[in-house]
Amino acid sequence: GAVVSQHPSWVICKSGTSVKIECRSLDFQATTMFWYRQFPKQSLMLMATSNEGSKATYEQGVEKDKFLINHASLTLSTLTVTSAHPEDSSFYICSAAGVSTDTQYFGPGTRLTVL
Amino acid sequence: AQSVAQPEDQVNVAEGNPLTVKCTYSVSGNPYLFWYVQYPNRGLQFLLKYITGDNLVKGSYGFEAEFNKSQTSFHLKKPSALVSDSALYFCAVRDIGGDYKLSFGAGTTVTVRA
Numbered sequence: 001g002a003v004v005s006q007h008p009s010w011v012i013c014k015s016g017t018s019v020k021i022e023c024r025s026l027d028f029q030a031t032t033m034f035w036y037r038q039f040p041k042q043s044l045m046l047m048a049t050s051n052e053g054s055k056a057t058y059e060q061g062v063e064k065d066k067f068l069i070n071h072a073s074l075t076l077s078t079l080t081v082t083s084a085h086p087e088d089s090s091f092y093i094c095s096a097a098g099v100s101t102d103t104q105y106f107g108p109g110t111r112l113t114v115l
Numbered sequence: 116a117q118s119v120a121q122p123e124d125q126v127n128v129a130e131g132n133p134l135t136v137k138c139t140y141s142v143s144g145n146p147y148l149f150w151y152v153q154y155p156n157r158g159l160q161f162l163l164k165y166i167t168g169d170n171l172v173k174g175s176y177g178f179e180a181e182f183n184k185s186q187t188s189f190h191l192k193k194p195s196a197l198v199s200d201s202a203l204y205f206c207a208v209r210d211i212g213g214d215y216k217l218s219f220g221a222g223t224t225v226t227v228r229a
């Protein structure tokens with residue numbers, strides 16, 4: 001149980017385009033989802049927290065207009081990187097937590113490369 | 116405020132030897148403590164957690180961790196390491212009374228040599 005998927009697993013895009021990453025909880029209802037960014041050989045940096053049906057809460061320094069987060073259902077959250085630039089290239093990981101669990105379960109991550 | 120420290124960037128052990136990955140934490144209230152493992156280009160896999168109860172917690176793949184309140188530590192251990200245990204390990208903490216936000220340590224790279 002407690003499986004979280006992400007799609008796509010990797011994406012390459014041109015500078016200036018937008019990219020959408022999906023995060024799904026497959027076997028539980030995720031009332032809260034988190035989006036992280038990870039640089040090589042570093043820890044996870046929390047970008048934002050999203051609760052189903054409400055606006056995401058962004059961490060300090062994260063541009064909410066650049067990283068659009070939608071949590072429209074209890075099993076799906078999306079992160080859209082708008083007008084992507086090479087400095088947005090990174091490994092993006094989502095996690096999900098439900099009402100009945102006190103544990104965050106992580107997706108497999110999405111490698112974004114912006115050319 | 117909550118934080119985690121993993122004092123070792125790297126741990127190297129021989130296969131079959133005991134493995135210990137250290138973690139100390141700081142929270143204002145009572146902690147929820149977690150260990151996750153990350154393989155290259157993958158997300159984090161949950162290993163084990165301490166919420167309450169027995170200080171010795173057993174988790175996946177033969178790992179266990181001991182909660183020590185007086186030393187504010189939650190070290191991860193495995194009696195006999197395998198080469199396949201080579202990965203990046205993260206300790207994380209959150210305050211029981213807080214939201215779901217986790218604070219992660221910097222991570223410890225474990226290398227188990229054959």
